[in-house]
Amino acid sequence: MGILYDQAPLKDKVERALSDDFKHHAIETAQDVITQKRQALVDQVENWEDFREKAAEIRNHVLENLDYYVKQFAQNAEAAGCTMHYAPTAEDAIDTILDIFDELGETSCVKSKSMMTEEIGLNERLEEHGIHPIETDCAENIIQTAGDAPSHIVVPALHFDRNAIRDLYRERKGYTGTNDPEEITHFLRTMLRSEFMNAHVGITGCNFGVAETGSCTLVSNEGNARMASTIPETQIIVMGIERIVPDLRSLDVMMELLVRSAVGAKITSSFSLNTGPAKPGEVDGPKTVHIVMVNNGRTNILASKYRPMLRCIRCGACMNTCPVYRHITGHGYGSIYPGPMGIVLTPLLVGYSKAEKLPYACTLCGACSDVCPVKIPLHDLILKHRIDMVRLGYTPAVESSLFTAGAKVFSNRLLYEIATTVGAPGTQILTGNSGHIDSGSVWIPVLNGWTYSRDLDVMKHKKFRTQLAEYQKQKQNRHQDQEDA
Amino acid sequence: MASVRLEEFLQPISRALEHTHVPESVKPYDTFAGPQRELLAHATQEDCIALLKQEAQALGTLVREATPETTAQVITDLVKELEGADVVFADSPEADRYDIPQALAAAGANAYRWDAQNPQESIAQAEKAQVGISFAYGAIAETATVVQESTKNSGRAICLLPEAHIAVVKKKNVVARMVHILDQLEERIANKEVLPSNITFISGPSNTADIELVRVVGVHGPVHAAIVLVDE
Numbered sequence A: 001m002g003i004l005y006d007q008a009p010l011k012d013k014v015e016r017a018l019s020d021d022f023k024h025h026a027i028e029t030a031q032d033v034i035t036q037k038r039q040a041l042v043d044q045v046e047n048w049e050d051f052r053e054k055a056a057e058i059r060n061h062v063l064e065n066l067d068y069y070v071k072q073f074a075q076n077a078e079a080a081g082c083t084m085h086y087a088p089t090a091e092d093a094i095d096t097i098l099d100i101f102d103e104l105g106e107t108s109c110v111k112s113k114s115m116m117t118e119e120i121g122l123n124e125r126l127e128e129h130g131i132h133p134i135e136t137d138c139a140e141n142i143i144q145t146a147g148d149a150p151s152h153i154v155v156p157a158l159h160f161d162r163n164a165i166r167d168l169y170r171e172r173k174g175y176t177g178t179n180d181p182e183e184i185t186h187f188l189r190t191m192l193r194s195e196f197m198n199a200h201v202g203i204t205g206c207n208f209g210v211a212e213t214g215s216c217t218l219v220s221n222e223g224n225a226r227m228a229s230t231i232p233e234t235q236i237i238v239m240g241i242e243r244i245v246p247d248l249r250s251l252d253v254m255m256e257l258l259v260r261s262a263v264g265a266k267i268t269s270s271f272s273l274n275t276g277p278a279k280p281g282e283v284d285g286p287k288t289v290h291i292v293m294v295n296n297g298r299t300n301i302l303a304s305k306y307r308p309m310l311r312c313i314r315c316g317a318c319m320n321t322c323p324v325y326r327h328i329t330g331h332g333y334g335s336i337y338p339g340p341m342g343i344v345l346t347p348l349l350v351g352y353s354k355a356e357k358l359p360y361a362c363t364l365c366g367a368c369s370d371v372c373p374v375k376i377p378l379h380d381l382i383l384k385h386r387i388d389m390v391r392l393g394y395t396p397a398v399e400s401s402l403f404t405a406g407a408k409v410f411s412n413r414l415l416y417e418i419a420t421t422v423g424a425p426g427t428q429i430l431t432g433n434s435g436h437i438d439s440g441s442v443w444i445p446v447l448n449g450w451t452y453s454r455d456l457d458v459m460k461h462k463k464f465r466t467q468l469a470e471y472q473k474q475k476q477n478r479h480q481d482q483e484d485a
Numbered sequence B: 001m002a003s004v005r006l007e008e009f010l011q012p013i014s015r016a017l018e019h020t021h022v023p024e025s026v027k028p029y030d031t032f033a034g035p036q037r038e039l040l041a042h043a044t045q046e047d048c049i050a051l052l053k054q055e056a057q058a059l060g061t062l063v064r065e066a067t068p069e070t071t072a073q074v075i076t077d078l079v080k081e082l083e084g085a086d087v088v089f090a091d092s093p094e095a096d097r098y099d100i101p102q103a104l105a106a107a108g109a110n111a112y113r114w115d116a117q118n119p120q121e122s123i124a125q126a127e128k129a130q131v132g133i134s135f136a137y138g139a140i141a142e143t144a145t146v147v148q149e150s151t152k153n154s155g156r157a158i159c160l161l162p163e164a165h166i167a168v169v170k171k172k173n174v175v176a177r178m179v180h181i182l183d184q185l186e187e188r189i190a191n192k193e194v195l196p197s198n199i200t201f202i203s204g205p206s207n208t209a210d211i212e213l214v215r216v217v218g219v220h221g222p223v224h225a226a227i228v229l230v231d232e
Helices: A010-019 A021-044 A048-064 A066-079 A090-104 A115-119 A122-128 A138-146 A162-173 A181-198 A224-228 A250-263 A298-302 A307-311 A317-321 A323-328 A339-350 A367-371 A378-391 A395-410 A413-421 A425-431 A445-453 A464-484 B006-016 B045-059 B071-081 B093-097 B100-106 B119-128 B178-190
Strands: A083-087 A108-111 A132-135 A201-204 A215-220 A234-240 A270-274 A288-294 B061-066 B086-089 B110-113 B131-135 B138-140 B145-149 B164-170 B198-202 B224-230
Touching: A010 A021, A010 A323, A021 A250, A021 A317, A021 A323, A048 A066, A048 A250, A048 A307, A066 A083, A066 A288, A066 B006, A083 A090, A083 B006, A090 A122, A090 A201, A090 A234, A090 A288, A108 A181, A108 A224, A115 A122, A115 A234, A122 A132, A132 A138, A138 A162, A138 A181, A162 A181, A181 A224, A201 A224, A215 A224, A215 A250, A224 A270, A250 B178, A298 A307, A298 B006, A307 A339, A317 A339, A317 A367, A339 A367, A339 A378, A367 A378, B045 B061, B045 B224, B061 B071, B071 B100, B071 B131, B071 B164, B071 B224, B086 B100, B086 B119, B093 B100, B093 B131, B100 B110, B138 B164, B138 B178, B145 B164, B178 B198
Parallel strands: A083 A288, A108 A132, A108 A201, A201 A234, A234 A288, B061 B224, B086 B110, B086 B131, B131 B164, B164 B224
Antiparallel strands: A215 A270, A270 B198, B138 B145, B145 B198
16 A cells, blocks of 8 residues: 555545545544543643653654664664664565565464554555465454555544444454444454464564664554564564664653553553563564664655654654544545644655645644644644745646645635634744734745635634634534524 | 665665764763653652552552562452463462462462473463463552563563463562663663563553544453552
8 A cells, every 4th residue: 555545636535535424523533532631641741841842852862863873773683683674665675574474484474553564565565475464453453354544543443433343344254243342342352362373473563663772662552562572483573764762761751752642541551672582491472573674765854854754753643633634534635644744744755746735734723733742843844845845846736726625624614713713833934923924925825815715813822622622612502503593 | 675784774874964974973862861750759659659559540450469478368369359260370489489379279270380391381371361470570650550571481471361460569669650660771781681572561451442432441462450569
């Protein structure tokens, strides 16, 4: 599948997403639930902003010295007994992994959730070569069984309701139970347990690679990442070069931020720190560990003004708070990386010609930058994309079709109200201190349209969530009024 | 061309950073200092135990307290509560010091001692068992987390395959935050100790919310989790 799974025009993707009520509603609920849980926990951490600052500093320090740290990580992982592989491109990573399977003579494996393997399109390529990868994360298994694409980076199967999931497993896997999420989950436990116990190869990602020890960490609630690194004799870890932290101590700051930001919990049920293969005499754990480090365009990002994007720890907080994501859902973006982080990252990985108008699926409200645990100025980078698209001549096509493409989203009342009342840093960039959109920004197609068609009472300094809650209350009242009438 | 050599792989990274070569050292960055030291900075051992109990309750982890003399009884009671007919336990000195095998046998449980000499049997027993018992390196109060090292006498499967996991932790090894465990690990590395192949931070039973965000407990790992705090 690779990074882009839907290359239909943005307009079509958005239309499709907007017309799917269930999907739409599921994402709204997910955003509300996760955001509220996250906020409650963040409010308890009085020095949360210091944590964000520290995390951004740690990530920056690694990026500024990435050649040093990749080397240190690689050498220490090798010293710990891992077999290292270095893949400049996605294709190289695929070839490397296929070679490992060829050498082992294995034709199947268990997999735990990994964005890096999705980025390189690993599953399809394994299948093409007669190797069957079994996704063991519940959501990923649902998506794999359905042959569908993820709609979120942390909870990727939200767009399926319980009935659809029940029917899917009835049809494809002999499930005979009800639509109860607990019953379905326990069916998956039993079904996948036997896959784990018979597996010889486990493929996992890596949340953080520790340079000073060559360790790889895995963050998981379901325990499947632990299973994949306990039972199979061979573990293949696929990781981007930017996953590194300098030392073990840095993991505290990262975990404090990652779990709260991702799922609105203090901690996941397991966090594993794996260093090399099992030691001689150990009964379980992989006898062989292959680490495939992947560049796949990251050095281009490193050399560019988009470098802060490489700080990303894949928590999904930006999409959980994004008003556009709320409406067009993950599928509106057509990329495995959706939402604000996806808008920044996708064009950097696939180029403007393929990423099409993604940087315009954004209101520049800046809510994403406010929640980002590593302080990536996401909306600012999105704006930079738009500037670069103009500079590189991608604008005419955009301008000509922008309003047909984005009309539904951008004329949507909810979106408009949110986008125009947030008063976040993004809008401040455009407005300076005046609170009005200045003439320097009218060239931006989306805003151009807005400034002509909407009045400019737009820059109230209010928190996005407050605004949203107020709006929904109003909406409810309106419904109530209508019903009463 | 699949994989390249490390030197070749590093070249574009150095180029992107305008480095002529990979530096031998970097300007030090202080990972020690920071906000992670401010939270719970003044928590006493008692505070930590109280916090651990509170957080455990939120996660659905059972907590029991014991002395070295009562640990075996507390564990057999827990095993009964968890309906464990088959039990697998780590082959650690503590198991014998607390007389756990005898107590389990006397209580009628079929208890299997993890056996590095019989890898297949050990895994099979862990898969069959309803309860796994391990002896943790330490615990973290803030998140009710037990820190479990894998060794040849204490496999990963003990805390993963059975439906319930009981972690035995010495009270004195309960720390306030993750960073305090990481400090200890840093110290061990500084003393040239080799890290275990796996250290797992376990917080409550495995769970998911992948179907309509409904929380379900017990996915691939344990369905029940318990901590026995031993005062010694």
